[in-house]
Amino acid sequence: MIQFENVGLRYGMGPEVLRDMSFDIPKHSFQFLTGPSGAGKTTLLRLMLMALTPTRGLIRLFDRDIAVIPHRELPMLRRRVGIVFQDFRLLDHMTTYENVALPLRVRGKEEVSYRNDVIELLKWVGLGERLHVRPPVLSGGEKQRAAIARALIDQPEVLLADEPTGNVDPPMARRILSLFVELNRLGTAVVIATHDIALMDRYDARRMILTDGRLEIHE
Template identity: 70%
Template sequence: MNTGHALIRFENVGLRYGAGQEVLRDVNFHLHPGSFHFLTGASGAGKTTLLRMLFMSLRPTRGLVYLFGRNIAKNTTSQRADLRRRIGIVFQDFRLLDHLTTWENVALPLRVMGRKQSDYQDDVTELLRWVGLGDRMHAFPAVLSGGEKQRAAIARAVIAKPELLLADEPTGNVDPQMARRLLRLFIELNRLGTSIIIATHDYQLMSQFPAARMQLESGRLEMHE
């Protein structure tokens, strides 16, 4: 199979926890830069596991995973950290830092990159207003609702315009109108060059944008272009 300049490549990947059955088995696919895919499947099919593997927080028990053209099994700790800076990720549990305000949480990726606050002050504020958090910029995560935390996590994931965005059920706690607004944000980010994988059960959301689908069933992956 000629994968060209694949952004992501899985070769016969399998993963199991402990001595149990494989959660993922014989997974083979490649994605090119600038692609947009929905990742679907029933609860427990392995969607979150696949995203965690792409973020390098899980390693396969067999097979090879290439990310940005590199075999992730051969990366050092510092090399993995460098690759993660090229990835935006939205976790289902949000993972906002409790001691930082909403604005500070969203700005964190830019601060880690060494950018000056004066360079991104307006960008962070504008993005927070766009996702409906203009009046929650100085609030701490403890007082945010689930939907507000989710929107803050999405804003944090996209603020640095990553090369790859991984989103795990990003519209699960928001109303349909906000879900459409967030989808427009993802589409615009993709138009600017970011490759996107959105794990979702939201078929109404998927019907609004003709992206390819990756479907997991019983640990196996099928591609539907």
């Protein structure tokens, strides 16, 4: 699904913040991306999403070299990737329901085909009573859960999640992770960036450890 070959990234004329990145994210795989704060986990996820361009090396997404993909085709490729950002990126003028349904609306789907699925997913993440509330009224944990529901609603081929349990309590964190596991069982490749060792220890999954701009993989 995603392949990196000798990828490096620097900002301007500064030193490389990521270097010699060579790894792949296979179909149906589940992995954690971890490392100390400031190690570059979010930056690496942004490279996977094609939100950043590497300074050197090769990145393939769905077997296509991102360096030569026509710009007009990038949005369609990104729709195959679900992303949970740390800053949520919910639209304040839309309700919780409308935010979660947005990826389906963008794809041109009729509401009658997805309404029940959106409601059911929001109930599952504990937001069944917050369907018609707008983001400014939601707590940080509620915004996190809404952002997760939005990333999952279209069953992406790859899910990238940046600290998805950082603003929720431990029981909800476990519930969210079980949802990711179920999505993975249905065929989605999952990459979860987290520093929560106790949470990772609950799952038998590959760990990608980022330290000082380099990646070490523990199968």
